[in-house]
Amino acid sequence: MSIFVDDDTRVVVQGITGGEGKFHAGQMIEYGTNVVAGAVPGKGGQEVDGVPVYDTVDEAVEEEDADASVIFVPPAFAADAIFESLDTDLDLAVAITEGIPTQDMAKVNKRLSETDTRLIGPNCPGIITPGEAKLGILPGNIFSEGRVGLVSRSGTLTYQVVDNLTERGLGQSTAIGIGGDPIIGTSFIDALEAFEADPATDAVVMCGEIGGEDEEQAARFIGEHMDTPVAGFIAGRTAPPGKRMGHAGAIVSGSGTGTAQSKIDALNDAGVPVGDTPEEVADHVEDFL
Amino acid sequence: MKLHEHQAKTIFADAGIPVPDSRLATSVDEALDAVDEIGYPAAIKAQVHVGGRGKAGGIKIATDREEAEQYAEEILGMDLKGYTVDSVLVEAGVDFVDELYVGVTMDRGEGKPVLMVSTEGGVNIEEVAEENPDAIAREHVDPSFGLHPYQARKVVYEAGVDADVALDVASILSTLYDLYEENDASEIEVNPVMITGDRDVIAADAVMNIDEDALFRHPDLEELAEESYEDDLERKAGEYGFDYVRLSGNVGIIGNGAGLVMTTLDLVDYYGGKPANFLDIGGGAKAERVTQALDMVFSDDNVDAVVFNIFGGITRGDEVAKGINEALEQFDEIPKKVVVRLAGTNAEEGMEILNTDLVEVEKTLEDAVQRAVQNAEEVTQ
Numbered sequence: 001m002s003i004f005v006d007d008d009t010r011v012v013v014q015g016i017t018g019g020e021g022k023f024h025a026g027q028m029i030e031y032g033t034n035v036v037a038g039a040v041p042g043k044g045g046q047e048v049d050g051v052p053v054y055d056t057v058d059e060a061v062e063e064e065d066a067d068a069s070v071i072f073v074p075p076a077f078a079a080d081a082i083f084e085s086l087d088t089d090l091d092l093a094v095a096i097t098e099g100i101p102t103q104d105m106a107k108v109n110k111r112l113s114e115t116d117t118r119l120i121g122p123n124c125p126g127i128i129t130p131g132e133a134k135l136g137i138l139p140g141n142i143f144s145e146g147r148v149g150l151v152s153r154s155g156t157l158t159y160q161v162v163d164n165l166t167e168r169g170l171g172q173s174t175a176i177g178i179g180g181d182p183i184i185g186t187s188f189i190d191a192l193e194a195f196e197a198d199p200a201t202d203a204v205v206m207c208g209e210i211g212g213e214d215e216e217q218a219a220r221f222i223g224e225h226m227d228t229p230v231a232g233f234i235a236g237r238t239a240p241p242g243k244r245m246g247h248a249g250a251i252v253s254g255s256g257t258g259t260a261q262s263k264i265d266a267l268n269d270a271g272v273p274v275g276d277t278p279e280e281v282a283d284h285v286e287d288f289l
Numbered sequence: 290m291k292l293h294e295h296q297a298k299t300i301f302a303d304a305g306i307p308v309p310d311s312r313l314a315t316s317v318d319e320a321l322d323a324v325d326e327i328g329y330p331a332a333i334k335a336q337v338h339v340g341g342r343g344k345a346g347g348i349k350i351a352t353d354r355e356e357a358e359q360y361a362e363e364i365l366g367m368d369l370k371g372y373t374v375d376s377v378l379v380e381a382g383v384d385f386v387d388e389l390y391v392g393v394t395m396d397r398g399e400g401k402p403v404l405m406v407s408t409e410g411g412v413n414i415e416e417v418a419e420e421n422p423d424a425i426a427r428e429h430v431d432p433s434f435g436l437h438p439y440q441a442r443k444v445v446y447e448a449g450v451d452a453d454v455a456l457d458v459a460s461i462l463s464t465l466y467d468l469y470e471e472n473d474a475s476e477i478e479v480n481p482v483m484i485t486g487d488r489d490v491i492a493a494d495a496v497m498n499i500d501e502d503a504l505f506r507h508p509d510l511e512e513l514a515e516e517s518y519e520d521d522l523e524r525k526a527g528e529y530g531f532d533y534v535r536l537s538g539n540v541g542i543i544g545n546g547a548g549l550v551m552t553t554l555d556l557v558d559y560y561g562g563k564p565a566n567f568l569d570i571g572g573g574a575k576a577e578r579v580t581q582a583l584d585m586v587f588s589d590d591n592v593d594a595v596v597f598n599i600f601g602g603i604t605r606g607d608e609v610a611k612g613i614n615e616a617l618e619q620f621d622e623i624p625k626k627v628v629v630r631l632a633g634t635n636a637e638e639g640m641e642i643l644n645t646d647l648v649e650v651e652k653t654l655e656d657a658v659q660r661a662v663q664n665a666e667e668v669t670q
Contacts, residue, residue, distance in 0.1 A: 020603075076505060101473050101503035102395055106432035109400035125602065137572075139602045139634050154548020155572075156600045159633055160654060163600070180547055182397045209548055212397045235551035238536070238558045239567075242340075246532040246547025246569040248502060249397070260555075276559055277655055278552065 002129035002174045003149070003194040003201070004092060004118065005068065009133050012037040012057060012066035012090075014073055014081045016048050020096075021072035024137050025049060028070070031140040033133045036064040039084075057088045068092040070126065070135045078122065079104035086115045094135045095122035095185070102248065105183040112185060119185025123247065125155035125177035138175070146171015148285055149195035149228075151188055152207035153180050153214075154247070157235055157278075161207060164282040170289070173201040180209070180247030188218035196226050203229050203288040205281055206272070208263055210236030211250045215263040223270035231284035232267045232274040234260045290499045290514045291338045295378045297495035300472070301479075304464050307491045311380035320361035321354065323379035329353060330382030333360045335367070335374040341413070345369055350382055372520075383491055388481035389450060390414050391462050392496075393469040395476075396429065402469065404428045404441065404462060406448035410481035436466045457490040458482060472510060473503030522566075522589055529581045531568055538563025540665045541586035541595040541625065545570050545604050553598050553658060560655075562662030565592045573603040579612025587624050593668035595627045596661035598654060599636075606631040606639025617647040626664040630657035 011028065015021035016038030026049050029035050035051055037060035044055035054060045057069060069090055073081040078097040085093035086108070100122050112119055120127055126136010130143040142159055144166045152158040155177050162175060176191050178184055188206060195201045204226075208215035215234065222230050237260040239245045241252045252258045264274045275281035292300075298308045312323035313336070324331045335347030342348050347369050351357035357379075367374050388410035396403040407425040409417050417424050426448035428440050441463040445455050461482065469477050478496040485491065504511045514527075526533030532547065536554075540562045544550040547569055554564040566589065570582050586595055599609050609631060617623055627648045631639040643650055649664075651657035 023603075075502060099502045101506075102475060102500050103402075103432065103470065103473055103503070106395065106400055106402065110431065110433045137603055142633065152548070154546060154551075155602060156544075156546025157548030157552055159600045159602055160549055160552070163632060182395065183400045207548065209551060233552075235548045235555060237555040238564055239551060239554070240534070240536060243534045243567075244501075244532075245534060245551050245567055248500075250547055250551065277556060279653075279655060 002132060003191070003198050004174065004176070005127055005129050005133045005135055007032070007034070007132040009068050009092070009135070010034050010036045010064065010066045011135060012039050012060040012064070012069045014039045014057065014069050014071045014085070016040060016051065016053060016072070017043050017046065018072060022048055024072060025051065027140070028134050031134045033135065037066050057084045057090070061088055061090070066090065068135060069094065071095040071097060073097055075099040075101070079108050082108050082119065083111060086111050086117045086119070089115065090117050092118045092120065094120045094124070094126050096124065096126060096136055098123040100181065102182055105181060109183050120176060121179040121184060123181040124179030125158060127174065127176045129174045130172050136177070138177070142166060143175065144171040147173055147200060147202040149173050149198065149201040149204040150175040151191040151195070151204070152177050153209050153249070154207060154235065157207055160278050161205060161233065161281055164278050165205070165285060168282055168286060170282065170285055173198060180249050182212065182249040188214050189221045192218060192221055192226060192230070196228050201228060203231070203285050205231050205233070205285060207233045207235070209234060209247070209250050210239050210245065210252050210260050211247070211258045213257065216266040219266035219270040219272060222272055229288040230272045231281050231288070232272045233278065233281045234263045234274060236260045290501050290504070292497045292499065292513055293336045293338070294334065294495050295336055296513050297497035298492070300468060300497065301492055301495055304468055306461050306464055307489065308495070309381045309383055309491060309493060311378050313376055314361070314379050315376045317358060317361045317365060320365070320377055320379050321358060324351065324354065324357045327379060327381045331357060332380045332382055333357065333364055334378045334380060335364050335369055336376045336378055337369050337372040337374055339370045339372055342369065347374065383483045383493055384485055385483035386486050387451070387484035389458060389484070390480045391458065391465065391482055392476070392478035392480070393465050393474070399429055401432055402430045402466070404430065404444050404466065406444050406450065406458070406462065408449050414480055430466065435470065436463060438463055441466070451484070454484055454488055454490050461490060461492065473500045473507060474498060475500045522585065525585060525588070529585065531570065531582065531585065533585065534567040535589070536564050536566055537591070538565045539591055539593040539669065540661055541565045541589060541592035543568045543570060543582045543586060543595065544598040545572060545574060545600065549598065549600055553596065553654070556655065556658040557596070557662060560659050560662045562665055565589060575608050576612035576615055579609055580616040583613070583616040592625055594661050594664035595625050596657050597627055597629045598657060599631050599633070601631070601633030601636060603634070605634050606636035607642055610639035610642040613648060614642065614644045617644070623647055628657050628661045628664065630654060
C-alpha cells in the first residue's frame, strides 16, 4: 500500500520531447515507473526512449490507457497543459513546472474544483512510492521502501530529510512534494488525510515553510483527525518580512502572518514535535517507531 | 516586483482613474520647478519601496516655496529604512474630508482574487485587519469569469461608503480589477482614496506589485523593474537570474532549492551565526552558475565566511565541484573561507574533484554550517 501512486499507475509525460521531459522520463522508466506515453502537440507519431508520443493527452488515454500525467511544460504553456489533464479526467496530474503565473493557477484551481482529478504541484519535485513508481524529478536512489510518509513544500529539503531517514534505516511509504507556489493542487491536509488512511504508513513527516496558513490549518487537522504520529520541520525562521525567499509562496507578510514561529506554535499545540534541524526530525520519527 | 508610486499612478491615470497632478523630481531644483507649476499645498513624497514612508519622514506637505525647498533637501538622499531616496514625487495636495481603502489581491487560501474596501482609509490597513476585521468588506472574484460589475458595487455599499460617492468608488475599484488582471498584478492597493469637499474621488496613493512569474508576458513592466532595484547586489542577482535576498549577517550562503537554502540560513542562526544572504542557484546548475554565485557572495563586504550546500537531484555534484574549483583558482588568495557540503547525485565524484587546498569539506549539513559559523567568528575576533 501507499498513497496516490503505485506500480499500476500508467503515466503520460506531457512535454516528453523537451530537454527536461526527455531526461526525467528516462529516469522514471529506469526507476520502474510505467511510462506508457508522451504527449506533445505536433510531435505525435514520434518515440522517446521507446515511449510512443501523441499529439494530445486524450489520445494517450485512448491508445495507452494512461491514468496519470507528469507535466514538464514551460511556464507560459503549463496552465494549458494542466487544463488538458484535468479535462481528460485523469486520476492524477503532477505539475513539475516552476514559475507559472499565479493568476493562471487561480483559473486552474477553479477548474480543479469541478473535476475529480488530483493535482500535485505545480513547482514541485513530484511523488514517489519507493520500489514502485516515481512521477517527477526526485532522485530515486536516496529513497528506500518503508513505513514513513513524507509531505513537503520543498524539493531539496525533502531530499535532505529523506536522506537522514534512509541513513537510519527508516524507509518511506510515499513521499510527496506539494510545491512552493501560493496556489497548489494537493494540500498538506489532503496528503495527511491519505496517510492517515494508509495502513502501510506508521508515521508522517511534514516539512513546511513560511508563507500562507496551510501549515496552521494542517496542524489543526492533525490535532483533530490523526492517530498516526507526525513530526514537523519548518523552514524560514530567519526570513525577513516582505521578501520572497525563492519560492513564490515563501513570503512573510508585512503584518506578520505566515511566520515560521506561528507555524511551529500551531504544530506544537497539536502535539507535533518540530525539529530545529533535519537530523532532529529523524530523531523524532525514530522515537515514534 | 514592486512598482514605485509614480509608476503605478501613471498606469492608473492612463486607465482613467483620477490621481492628483504630480511631477517626478530627482534634484531640489527639479522639485522646485515642479511646485512652481503645481502650486500649494504640495506633497513631497520619497519614491522608495518602503512601507510607512510618512511615519519615517519620507512624506512632507509644503505650504510655500521655502518649505518645499527645505523638505526636498531633507528627503532627497535621505536613508529610509536602509534605502537611499534618489527621487521624490511632487504632488498637488488634496483637500479631503474622508479617506477610504480599496484594494485587490490574491486570497491564497481561497485561490481567488479578492476585492477589499474599508472606510478606515489612510491608516495601516493590516492593523485594521488585525484589530477590527469587520471594518473591511471583502468580495471574491471567480478568476475564470472575471469581475461582475455588481460585485464592485456590492462590496463598496457593504463597506458603508457614502451613497453619493459609492458609484464613483465602485468604478475605480472595477478599473483596478481590470488593471490587476491585465498586468498580472499580485496586489493593487489605494490607501487612501480621498473624498474632497466637492465630493470628488481621487486615488491619493498607489501600490502595485506585479507577479514576477508573469513578467515574460509584460515586457513593458519588466523595464520598469530594472529601474527599481535599490541595491547593487540585488541588481547583480537580477542580472544573473538568481533568487537572492540580502540580510544583515556575515555568513554567506549558497545552496540549491528554496526550502534547503532557507533551512541553511536557519541553521546558521541556530548555531549562533548570522546569515548574510539567501542565494538559490536553482536546479541543474553548471560550473558557470557556481562561479557567478561565488562572485555574488564574495562581492558582499559584510560576508566573512561562506557555506556552500548542495543536495543534488537534477544538480550534479561533480558539475558544482568543477565550478567551485574554477571560481577559486582565479584568486591568488581566497577572499573568504568556503565550506562545501555536497550530497545526492554524483556527490562522491564531486568530493573527489574538489580542491581541498581551496575549500574546506564537510559531510553533513549540520557540520558544514557549524564550521562556517566558526570561520566567520574567527574573522570578526
